[in-house]
Amino acid sequence: MIDAGLSPEMLQKAGHLRVVQQSAALCFRVKQGRPEVLLITTRKSGRWILPKGWLMDGLTPSQTACREAWEEAGVKGKCATRVVGRFSHHKHRSKKGSVLCIVDVFPLLVQSTADNFPEYGQRKRKWYCPEKAAARVNSSELALLLRNIGAITH
Numbered sequence: 001m002i003d004a005g006l007s008p009e010m011l012q013k014a015g016h017l018r019v020v021q022q023s024a025a026l027c028f029r030v031k032q033g034r035p036e037v038l039l040i041t042t043r044k045s046g047r048w049i050l051p052k053g054w055l056m057d058g059l060t061p062s063q064t065a066c067r068e069a070w071e072e073a074g075v076k077g078k079c080a081t082r083v084v085g086r087f088s089h090h091k092h093r094s095k096k097g098s099v100l101c102i103v104d105v106f107p108l109l110v111q112s113t114a115d116n117f118p119e120y121g122q123r124k125r126k127w128y129c130p131e132k133a134a135a136r137v138n139s140s141e142l143a144l145l146l147r148n149i150g151a152i153t154h
Contacts, residue, residue, distance in 0.1 A: 023070035024052035037133040048136040074117030087141035
């Protein structure tokens with residue numbers, strides 16, 4: 001597992017924040033022998049991220065990641081049950097306050113993409129080589145994980 005650890009900034013913030021768990025899908029495909037990663041934009045700021053979300057009752061963390069991949073990116077595929085990486089991010093929720101999210105990442109080999117899915121029109125999605133994907137995300141922890149996708153996909 002690639003554990004990017006908590007950055008010094010996140011450790012400082014963690015002292016006064018509630019810590020919650022999320023699951024993310026590292027959606028990938030292999031094209032011409034090389035891995036590509038699917039990133040999506042957030043609904044509000046348009047930043048590039050992985051499909052992720054809060055754990056869902058009745059679903060395992062990997063099943064939650066798979067569901068988020070469908071709802072947010074319109075992809076279906078084979079999702080691993082093992083965590084391959086972890087990163088953190090700070091989330092401010094207007095009514096519930098700020099939290100520190102620890103995100104477990106599950107690889108999902110994309111087998112199909114849909115033109116119509118629950119959050120279509122709210123997000124953009126785009127395939128990137130791992131290095132470009134790492135350059136697009138704001139999190140240095142997530143970027144480290146993306147740069148090491150070769151170890152994850154083999």
